[in-house]
Amino acid sequence: MSSTSSCLVTKLSHYVSLSEADCDRLAKLERAERIFDAGREVYQGGDENKDLYVVKHGWAFSFTDLPDGRRQIVKIHHPGDVIGFADVTLKHSTTTLRTVEEVCLCPFPKSSLDEILRESPKLSALLLSIALRDQVVLIDVLRAMGRMSAQERVSYMLLDLISRLRITNPGMTDTIRLPMTQSQIADYLGLTNVYISKTFIRMEEDGYIHRDQHRLQILREDAMIELTDFHDRYADMDTSWFPQD
């Protein structure tokens, strides 16, 4: 089985070199695949969660609602991401998964994870590292939500997105495709669609960004990094303590 076609392998081998066997273990997770149209719900909060998903292409996001309808998007998923990892210790899913655009997902059962943990110490360490790294990222988001103004939050989000996309596309420039609607961005940043609109317009006037359809160019990345005290959590990872295989 050639592993070059696996998004997951591409993403994870950015952090540590993987043996042929480990690549195959990961690639196996992407054996099945299912296409979902834009704006579809893949599963809902409260559903029994038997499967995890690897994203093959397209964007999706996970969210929770309060009973009165207020919505919080908690994670944005890109190709190569594993969806649902945080919920494996729970019987039921805590979030709902919705596609932003047409998405290809590879479902695999929780039990495959189990297998990896038993067979590959190196992949186990990598999975643990990813879980811990995700914690650090969530803490960064928390800081943004708790203490940053609207413009700072938007800046933080854009920097975070571009950092993540750079993992798999090292040649990436300063321009990203941003398929989410402003309402979705608002639900991610704890703001309203109206204020997101205002903030984008303001940031464009001030020369931080340039927009063209769903493409967004970051013009003053350094200024935005300074503004938000941004740290890239994706580029590097301390893998020196990993067991060898």
Next chain:
Amino acid sequence: MSSTSSCLVTKLSHYVSLSEADCDRLAKLERAERIFDAGREVYQGGDENKDLYVVKHGWAFSFTDLPDGRRQIVKIHHPGDVIGFADVTLKHSTTTLRTVEEVCLCPFPKSSLDEILRESPKLSALLLSIALRDQVVLIDVLRAMGRMSAQERVSYMLLDLISRLRITNPGMTDTIRLPMTQSQIADYLGLTNVYISKTFIRMEEDGYIHRDQHRLQILREDAMIELTDFHDRYADMDTSWFPQD
């Protein structure tokens, strides 16, 4: 080595029964111990992080500051908690650790973790589960910060605290000791000390809580659970997939 004195063992064996050997491995982490006075910084964000800490007694918290001084407390630590786990994949600490009151901490080197991962599959699974559970909890906090009003956030925090304290004190009633100052609570919930004060007074008037010194009694827990759509993430954990030893 008797394990009954280890806070960590007490906390973790709530989730899964541990072998004598595993208990000893955990208890070993609490061999060294250091007392810190109230309001002391144990380490700072940016410090090289070589050690993790087990809390033996007392409360502490981790926070980050923005360059202009805005502060976000990101985690509150209780006895039995492991501090610094999220940062093990990073060379430098992302947060500062400060004590709330007199605290006893047991420092141990990152490498001890390494050892556990190599020797005990069951503890590895447990550690991974804890990391994933913490992610779910952070997502709950994120939801509170993004979409809840001040009173809802305070309610959420109190419910979360009491749930955590119940893990190790099953006989706990509806009253908790809350040694944090209102400014600290504000920095945790993304509000201001003044508004926390107002909210507490309001909640006491409305009969949700009763305060007496640093003791706080929760009078209408059900109402608060309903208000915040609260889910206890600590009581149970799906350990059915754990490897046996």
Next chain:
DNA sequence: ACCATGCTTTCAACTGGATTGAATTCCGCC
């Protein structure tokens, strides 16, 4: 070409929570 639909932008009124500064109360400590 046309309409339906959903997204973005704009507008104006409103409000929850922030800010500031001063006044109290609390509490440990000499």
Next chain:
DNA sequence: GGCGGAATTCAATCCAGTTGAAAGCATGGT
């Protein structure tokens, strides 16, 4: 028991972001 510093409370004012509604723009389907 009284002093000093911290924590809390009070009151007045202010503003970032909300709300709701309406108007402009795209896009795609028939």
